[in-house]
Amino acid sequence: MFGKGSKLYSILNYRCPKCHEGKMFKNPNPYEISDLTKMHDSCEVCGESFLREPGFYFGAAYVSYALTVALWVAVLVALLCFDWWGLIEFSFFENPLTFFISGLATLVIGLPILYRLSRSIWINFFVKYDPHAKESAQAGTAKEQPQA
Template structure:
């Protein structure tokens, strides 16, 4: 069970890495493409600044490569091994998977990147 206080919670749901009380993103739906990467300046609950430096999230590009490989590998295993399709169909399924999940991959990469540098602080959560 994934719950607040776990790093995985912040990574999967895009919650503030310090308090887990609100989303880092201005719009929760990643498929509104014009707003996919729009992020709040800071957390309104705990005041955590999301952009520690001007080009902080450039590092998430390295993470997105690994996340994209994981999605592509999953698409390959499902299409080629489970459904026993041809190599061409497997390739097409990889491309379609990466295109369909691109907004999620971009957000997931940013979430992983910021969570490498920040940790949950339970003292920030008001009971």
């Protein structure tokens, strides 16, 4: 289910959606803020372009929005569980500042991961996995090289 060949593998490991081998981002650490947005132009293994068209990743904003809403809901559920277990005293209508601060802190900490995850999900909507992509790319480059 999470192995090579599944969309989830490509999404969670930030790998090329076509060959599942090449890395999408230049720096694997999302918390290196200076390199957060730097992606390879294409896959170094199969040659699949990550920059499919100008403005392609604007659609990732919708994915990012959905992930952010899910994160806020998870924070609310966590706070309600902590209240139920007696670890904290929380009620959404009585302590909205607790919810806001907890959600904001979680969002700031998780933002680099959400950014990359939304881009990875977005490109995986449009590119299908090809188990022979690496061989096809190597055969294509062999044909392009002139014979001596």
